[in-house]
Amino acid sequence: MNQPLSNFQMRDAEALLHPYTDAVALRTTGAQIVDRGEGVRVWDQSGRSYIEAMSGLWCAGLGFGNAELVEAARVQMERLPYYHLFSGKSHDTAIELAEKLKAMTPGQMARVFFQSSGSEANDTQIKMAWYMNNALGRPQKKTIVSRKKAYHGTTLATASLTGLPGNHTDFDLPMPGIRHLSTPHFWKEAQEGESEEAFVARLAAEFEALIEAEGAETIAAFIAEPVMGAGGAIVPPMGYFPAMSAIARKHDILTITDEVICGFGRTGEWFGAETVGFEPTSMSMAKQLTAGFVPLSAVAINGEMAEALEANSGKIGTFGHGFTYGGHPVGCAVALKALEIYERMDMPRVVQAMSPRFAAHLKSFEGHPLVGEGRSLGLMGALELGPNGRREGFAKPGKVGAKMVGELKDRGIIARAVVDSIVFCPAMTITEAELDEVFGAVGPALDATLDWAKAEGHI
Ligand code: PMP
Numbered sequence: 001m002n003q004p005l006s007n008f009q010m011r012d013a014e015a016l017l018h019p020y021t022d023a024v025a026l027r028t029t030g031a032q033i034v035d036r037g038e039g040v041r042v043w044d045q046s047g048r049s050y051i052e053a054m055s056g057l058w059c060a061g062l063g064f065g066n067a068e069l070v071e072a073a074r075v076q077m078e079r080l081p082y083y084h085l086f087s088g089k090s091h092d093t094a095i096e097l098a099e100k101l102k103a104m105t106p107g108q109m110a111r112v113f114f115q116s117s118g119s120e121a122n123d124t125q126i127k128m129a130w131y132m133n134n135a136l137g138r139p140q141k142k143t144i145v146s147r148k149k150a151y152h153g154t155t156l157a158t159a160s161l162t163g164l165p166g167n168h169t170d171f172d173l174p175m176p177g178i179r180h181l182s183t184p185h186f187w188k189e190a191q192e193g194e195s196e197e198a199f200v201a202r203l204a205a206e207f208e209a210l211i212e213a214e215g216a217e218t219i220a221a222f223i224a225e226p227v228m229g230a231g232g233a234i235v236p237p238m239g240y241f242p243a244m245s246a247i248a249r250k251h252d253i254l255t256i257t258d259e260v261i262c263g264f265g266r267t268g269e270w271f272g273a274e275t276v277g278f279e280p281t282s283m284s285m286a287k288q289l290t291a292g293f294v295p296l297s298a299v300a301i302n303g304e305m306a307e308a309l310e311a312n313s314g315k316i317g318t319f320g321h322g323f324t325y326g327g328h329p330v331g332c333a334v335a336l337k338a339l340e341i342y343e344r345m346d347m348p349r350v351v352q353a354m355s356p357r358f359a360a361h362l363k364s365f366e367g368h369p370l371v372g373e374g375r376s377l378g379l380m381g382a383l384e385l386g387p388n389g390r391r392e393g394f395a396k397p398g399k400v401g402a403k404m405v406g407e408l409k410d411r412g413i414i415a416r417a418v419v420d421s422i423v424f425c426p427a428m429t430i431t432e433a434e435l436d437e438v439f440g441a442v443g444p445a446l447d448a449t450l451d452w453a454k455a456e457g458h459i
Contacts (some may be wrong), residue, residue, distance in 0.1 A: 037064025059292030076333035114327035119153025133313030149231030186329035216251035226272025232421035233382035234308035266346030267378035296331030
């Protein structure tokens with residue numbers, strides 16, 4: 001039985017259209033209206049507290065209260081609340097942040113371009129790759145290669161890169177010129193008896209075959225998240241990215257690492273590409289760049305790309321791309337402070353120290369009748385649910401996952417279901433006790449979900 005909706009829930013349903021939400025169901029369930037946050041917790045309007053085990057949308061890596069970030073925003077707002085980077089304008093905060101990102105990122109990044117969101121960053125990546133290849137006199141080199149279950153955003157082009165059917169259905173997507181390779185999820189996708197090495201070799205051969213079939217002269221870039229986030233916290237075999245990078249390099253195909261979730265310590269190194277051995281020619285960053293406090297994203301490109309882009313803009317008199325809020329001074333000021341905090345804490349080391357406990361918790365549920373795999377890298381991970389742990393999943397996908405998230409919510413934990421993968425991405429500052437509290441709720445939530453799944457015929 002659903003509770004009657006509160007005043008705010010009724011007003012919400014009348015006034016808002018929510019992203020990634022069943023608008024019809026919301027009229028009976030009501031939105032969870034979050035009121036305030038502190039540390040790893042948020043409070044809803046009824047005063048109930050929850051551990052936010054997803055850092056919101058994988059972004060509040062320092063939790064929900066931080067006086068230093070607030071002060072950095074306040075000081076910047078007083079001094080220069082807005083300026084832009086168009087037509088030769090600049091400001092010191094953007095310059096300092098770009099220098100900082102150049103120094104931190106792997107792969108000798110040479111220039112930084114700012115936007116506000118992850119989608120805008122990846123849209124920029126596509127436009128840069130196309131613009132560069134036009135400038136280099138190879139206008140046919142345009143196809144972008146992504147993967148099934150990838151998540152790169154929701155603009156027309158980035159929703160096309162995203163490899164999730166829900167982002168394509170009824171939006172007339174994907175656009176032409178986008179390809180999706182197989183998901184590097186060994187547990188779910190490996191063939192009977194296939195070793196991890198053979199699995200990687202098969203996926204690499206699939207990439208080679210695509211290049212062979214379409215011609216390297218038509219393929220501009222390969223884009224990938226080091227760990228797939230919104231596809232279900234899917235950790236690739238460690239041989240996968242070195243193999244894919246080598247193929248791309250051989251065929252003069254750009255390698256774009258989407259660090260929107262994986263950046264800034266999340267995987268135990270500063271960037272996910274470093275953890276998984278991906279050699280990028282360019283990088284997309286957002287979310288934890290500002291610890292989620294204000295919107296800001298960044299694209300970093302290597303020297304070769306920068307040279308081609310700059311030379312062409314000189315030739316035609318402009319680089320005709322940019323966003324009003326790209327490099328917003330408040331975003332840049334908060335990002336600089338967030339990076340200072342990450343460095344002071346040595347965030348990759350913090351994540352490395354906590355991640356064995358996180359991994360052990362997830363693994364400990366592998367014997368449960370509802371759990372197939374407990375996987376993680378750094379402090380992002382998932383429990384893959386399936387009937388008696390079977391990897392082919394439930395006959396009605398998503399129902400059991402949604403029930404499990406509801407059971408966790410009733411126990412004061414906010415997690416998220418990607419179909420039937422229950423994903424976790426807590427603040428990187430989470431304590432051992434808080435982590436134990438999250439997973440202390442998972443066992444009873446699984447048991448309650450199991451009883452329900454049996455009663456409803458899902459298992
Ligand atoms: N890339 C990745 C890896 C993401 O996880 C997301 C958002 N979840 C995006 C891009 C898109 O970012 P935004 O929602 O800020 O447009």
